[in-house]
Amino acid sequence: MEFDLPTTAAAFVAIIAIGVVGLIAAPMGMSTNTVLMMVAPSMIVFALIMFGLGLKHGEYRAVGR
Numbered sequence: 436m437e438f439d440l441p442t443t444a445a446a447f448v449a450i451i452a453i454g455v456v457g458l459i460a461a462p463m464g465m466s467t468n469t470v471l472m473m474v475a476p477s478m479i480v481f482a483l484i485m486f487g488l489g490l491k492h493g494e495y496r497a498v499g500r
Contacts (some may be wrong), residue, residue: 451478470493 438446455478458470465474 443486447482451475454478457464 455470455475458465458466458474
């Protein structure tokens, strides 16, 4: 599978959306407002950091050092 920009963006949005919907639907007592205002942004920031680290690791592996 080739990961171009649209494919990567779709996977990113889908994974975050599944996590947010799952947290909203779960009977944990966490309000929807809390999930949308605190949890979702932290999930997005974490995903962007992990994406950046993975990208740099892939570049490192591709060079073959």
